[in-house]
Amino acid sequence: MNTSTTVSSIVMDPSNNITSSTPAIPPSTPLAVPWFTESFWSRDPTTAAARKMYGTILLVFTALVIICILSALPVYWGALWQTTSHVHNLKGWVVDFDGSTIGKSVSQGVMSTSGSPSMMTWEVVPATLFPDGLVDVESWILEEKIWVIIAISENATAGLQAAVLAANASYVSNATITAVVAEARSENAYKNIIRPIITGILDGVTASLNAHVVQTTAESGQNLTILAKSAPTLLTQPVSYTISNLRPFDVPVAAAVDFVGLIYLLILAFIITMVNYAARVEMTHLQDRLSFVSLLAMRILVPLTLYFPISLFYALLSQAFQVPFDRKFGHSGFLIYWMMSWFAMGALGLALESAVTLLTTKFVGFFLLLWVVANVSVCFFPPELLPGVFRYAPAMPFYNVQQAVRTIVFDTKNQLGLNFGVQLAWMGVSICTITVFQYFKRYRAIREHERPRDTEKRGGMRELIAAPLFADS
Template sequence: MDDHSTTSTSHPEHQNAVVPFSASFTDKNMATARKIYFKVFVGASFMLVIAMYAVFSIYWGALWRTPAHTLPGWVVNFDQSDIGTAVVQGLIQSPASRITWTERPASDFFGGAEDVGRDISEEKAWVAVVVHANATSRLNAAVASADSSYNGTSAITVFANEARSENGFRSLIRPATEGALIAISQRFAQQFAKQLSSVSNLQTLLSNAPQIVISPISYTIDNLHPFDIPVATAITFVGLIYLLILSFFIVNIALSARQVSGIEQHLTTGSLIKVRLATTIAAYFVISLFYSLLSKAFQVDFSRKFGAGGFVIFWMLNFIGMLAVGLALESMITLLTIRFVPFFLLVWIITNVSVCFLPIEVLPRIYHYGYAVPFYNVSRAIRTILFSTKNNLGLNFGILLVWVAVSMITLPLFQWFMRRRHVSELNHAYEADKEVADSATSKQ
């Protein structure tokens, strides 16, 4: 009995030990665990709120005051008469809320309107309004002959490139251009109607060709590269987020494989770095193929620009794109560990997505960093493959490869740093165990 009492009082911590799966959260002996739990949970939640305001503000800011800047537009007057003068003055004097119009001399385009369209395809401007040669003389001839076949839309052509930025075209370029041209056409029609009041064949004109009186001039929109593949929205914007998420899955899978197998503790630093790079690159090569085949399965046409090789270029673009975004995550997870890398993932997604929804030119200038981020360059290259827009594949691939190269440098450096710290911690633990063992030996 005495021995039992002595044992109980000599080990009071046994009285406070928690039997597995037996405690309630409010028990007294859970006080320390509760304190740690709330410290971690509340602290991490607070960090999430800070990250939300710091990072989400980037995307909100990109859409807050749009457009923060106007897009450049051209007006080219091949007519050199009444219609041309009215259109040029109307556009130049229109409020520059979305497009700033600049008159380009007709002499700059020896091939006529076709040369203007070619320059829009080459992205030298976002939109161009062309007043065709002899537009005024054709209108006057139609009045004289009461030509019932006259069509006012033949006077003006608008050249645009929807596939360059479908959101920019639909929400900024087309509404602004149409609004300005409709106002110009109405003003011209009113002035022209006053001139017609004195013509001798007015009655015949109203009977045979009333459109000449009602709408003497109008316009036609020549969408040089229409965004006519609906599935492409998934590839050029939302799919980029999926590409990044897939890359993050590979990063987590590789980390789990290293931890479960124990190779991270057994391999040398150099060997571990080689394994990480080799397996990650191989995984991205295969995953990017199946990701590309998903679009192929939904009958996306990759042959418009590069023929049969278009799909292979698309696959390589996705492969290099996954390397660009995925190796950055692979590198940062080494330094931040799995606990904090989600915060980097949040920053990585938002900074990439914020510059892909609208043309960078209309965003505040701080967003010009977007020209160098992976998402923007992948999106631009995809548009070239799918819609035959301006070919900057060399630049796009080059920027992506720079991101790959940066990660190929930082990953070994971070791995070396973390291995060195890990080895130092193991040495300290070994020394501490050795001191305890030596102390126990000396007491004996």
């Protein structure tokens, strides 16, 4: 017989005033679910139920990850797939300042390559468009109105003929043709597509021209032996070319600033989003105590305030590795880059703040993946080399940070006003969505908070109605 002491709880029955006692669980009774002792495949009902829920959660999230792989990641793969099919979207000009044999031959040779999807599209433009010669040609390139301009020097044919007749050893053949480009506009497009196309075309054109010049020289009765001794270049390579790279991508570490580093900038903003959410929702429940206006102000101003010093140290990291921010704007270049990093964190981070409102910490990672892919996909190659669906590039935060960095570090076309404006526009959109999403979340939270009170009031009213009008005291 069990001699354990029992604790009775007294319950009053209002109908007959009878009391009853219910024995409590003895303190020595073991727990129903033993802690820290079960194996993974335990048959204990509670552990089995927990194991089943655990497996279900993993399966569901694995399925969601696979869906992301099949839906989001192809965006980036698609941006790098068959870029050669869109090379024809890169435009180039041929300017014939010569107007004679060499100019016409080069123009015809370049134009003969145009038309294929895998080749640049060329157009012969009149030399009168460039009254100051190469100075005007360079300004068109620096203003990014065209990708490449191949210019044939003035009097190129007459100068070559005079040099052959005089056996001029000082003749510079590579001044005949100049291809003007700006690598820093898109170093990947230049390295992988533009430069190989230019060299391929001009190598073929000059080889044909050189053979023609040598044949013409021999037929003219010129003493080739004397010419070979005094000016051999006039026989071996009478026509050549120079690639004038106005803005070389000569700072390798800048790749961390204008491409890969942007992913890290987004990750930093994501960390702040997660910490901010945990601090106000899970650890302090502060958001349940604040008015809607105060909560909204906190959700917008606190992240922007935190982004300020973080973006400073992010910019200082690049400064420490000697990224030359002073090339175009002097010492102000670093300040401009810092402000661009801050604005970019605001554009990227507030979008995450908006997403986490609805998705919570459980699902916001999927939005982060999509946000990264959508931004990165338009940064490796210029929009002209991407399929039409990627023409959204100029509206993305990453793309505009990249353009700003190119302006500050490499002195490319200045569009800083537009670059900052896009970041501000994203912040404005995110502030609007945060407001809307938070309003609905707050409305739902208030309803859930008031429901127990409503239930209690309704229960009390039912008891009042059911009670006798003149109950005995």
